[in-house]
Amino acid sequence: MIDKTDLWIVIIGLGLGSFLLRFTFIGLVGGRPIPEWMLRHLRYTAVAILPALVAPLVVWPAATDGQLDAPRLMAAAATVAVGLATRNVFGAIFAGAFVLYSSMYLLG
Amino acid sequence: MPATTPKTRKSRPAFWRGCTDSAPFLLVVAPFAMLFGVLATEAGLNLTETMAFSIVVIAGAAQFTALQLMAEEAPTLIVLASALAVNLRMAMYSASLTPYLGHAPLWQRAILSYFILDQSYACSVVEYEKKPDMTLPEKLAYFAGTSLPIVPAWYAFTYAGAVLGTQIPESWALDFALPITFLALLAPMLRTPAHVIAALVSIVVSLLMAWVPYSLGLLIAGLVAMIAGAQAELYFERRGTAR
Numbered sequence: 001m002i003d004k005t006d007l008w009i010v011i012i013g014l015g016l017g018s019f020l021l022r023f024t025f026i027g028l029v030g031g032r033p034i035p036e037w038m039l040r041h042l043r044y045t046a047v048a049i050l051p052a053l054v055a056p057l058v059v060w061p062a063a064t065d066g067q068l069d070a071p072r073l074m075a076a077a078a079t080v081a082v083g084l085a086t087r088n089v090f091g092a093i094f095a096g097a098f099v100l101y102s103s104m105y106l107l108g
Numbered sequence: 109m110p111a112t113t114p115k116t117r118k119s120r121p122a123f124w125r126g127c128t129d130s131a132p133f134l135l136v137v138a139p140f141a142m143l144f145g146v147l148a149t150e151a152g153l154n155l156t157e158t159m160a161f162s163i164v165v166i167a168g169a170a171q172f173t174a175l176q177l178m179a180e181e182a183p184t185l186i187v188l189a190s191a192l193a194v195n196l197r198m199a200m201y202s203a204s205l206t207p208y209l210g211h212a213p214l215w216q217r218a219i220l221s222y223f224i225l226d227q228s229y230a231c232s233v234v235e236y237e238k239k240p241d242m243t244l245p246e247k248l249a250y251f252a253g254t255s256l257p258i259v260p261a262w263y264a265f266t267y268a269g270a271v272l273g274t275q276i277p278e279s280w281a282l283d284f285a286l287p288i289t290f291l292a293l294l295a296p297m298l299r300t301p302a303h304v305i306a307a308l309v310s311i312v313v314s315l316l317m318a319w320v321p322y323s324l325g326l327l328i329a330g331l332v333a334m335i336a337g338a339q340a341e342l343y344f345e346r347r348g349t350a351r
Contacts, residue, residue: 002179003149003154006178006184006309007178009188010174010178011160011161011165013184014165014191014192015197017188017195018165018170018198019222020246021195021198022201022202022222022242024199024252025202025206026202026210026217026220026221027202027218027221029206029210037338039317040341040342041338042199042200043202043338043341044302044303044336044338045193045194045196045197045334046169046297047307047337048306048330048333049310049329049333049334050290051308051311051314051333052313052325053173053176053290053326054286054287054290054291054294055310055311056186057176057287063248063281072281072284072287076288079291079292080286080291082295083291083292083294083295086297087296087297090135090136092289092291093139093292094286096288096292099290100284100288101212
């Protein structure tokens with residue numbers, strides 16, 4: 001169970017922190033140029049962090065007590081494949097859900 | 109918001125253009141917000157807490173990250189650091205909007221900062237690049253327009269998900285909705301070899317670092333992958349094969 005005090009610390013801290021991330025450049029830096037090395041790293045934040053969050057959830061799903069699970073692996077693969085091929089977020093989600101449900105049904 | 113009450117008639121069309129340009133994103137935003145409402149409720153958050161989360165933070169991926177780590181009982185500091193790391197891209201959006209909107213009054217920049225979202229950023233930057241002769245009020249009006257459909261929908265569908273939350277049966281395997289959604293968001297971002305390298309490094313390091321306590325592995329993997337992406341970009345640039 002999530003502790004209520006911790007929860008509110010996270011909500012408020014994350015709210016303030018997210019606002020500062022959004023505000024820092026446009027609010028404080030204003031018209032000054034931003035160093036190229038910093039922009040170069042910022043460009044990769046999303047593709048650097050999201051896979052690290054998802055990979056353990058795919059390989060060791062909590063719902064199967066951390067056991068490798070064929071339907072979930074196949075669903076993840078299908079999502080990435082369709083996402084890469086079509087560049088369509090919706091199509092990718094749909095493909096992943098379809099493979100997850102049909103393989104769970106077939107593999108029982 | 110600065111531009112919802114335009115004094116010049118010229119900024120009106122820009123505002124509505126922003127609305128219509130960002131409206132299609134509702135198809136992604138609505139289910140994503142709803143999923144947050146459902147998962148937050150399942151993690152034991154009540155309606156007030158769930159809504160506060162979506163209203164105060166207003167960043168889907170970071171909210172999911174925080175929720176996931178709190179459910180894993182990671183220390184609060186790690187939860188905050190990891191979720192903020194997920195949100196670092198907002199700093200990039202802010203930086204790249206600065207040349208266009210940086211001359212607005214400070215109070216307007218403070219207000220619009222809250223509304224810097226994946227969708228409002230994506231629409232605005234394309235529009236500003238396409239129409240370099242837009243005036244500042246027009247740009248602000250357009251930006252305000254892009255967040256108008258998205259933000260209320262984010263709140264409303266979080267609410268719907270929170271209300272629906274506990275009624276969803278376990279056989280729906282909702283545990284896997286989060287990985288699928290993130291992977292679906294991620295795949296189209298893999299535009300260059302450097303992006304692919306960053307993502308692969310991220311996967312490998314996060315799996316190798318799974319033993320590290322306090323879910324610190326996520327931060328380590330993110331940092332290493334970010335450096336890998338930046339270095340790969342430099343490498344491909346030098347070889348003249350980038351993009």
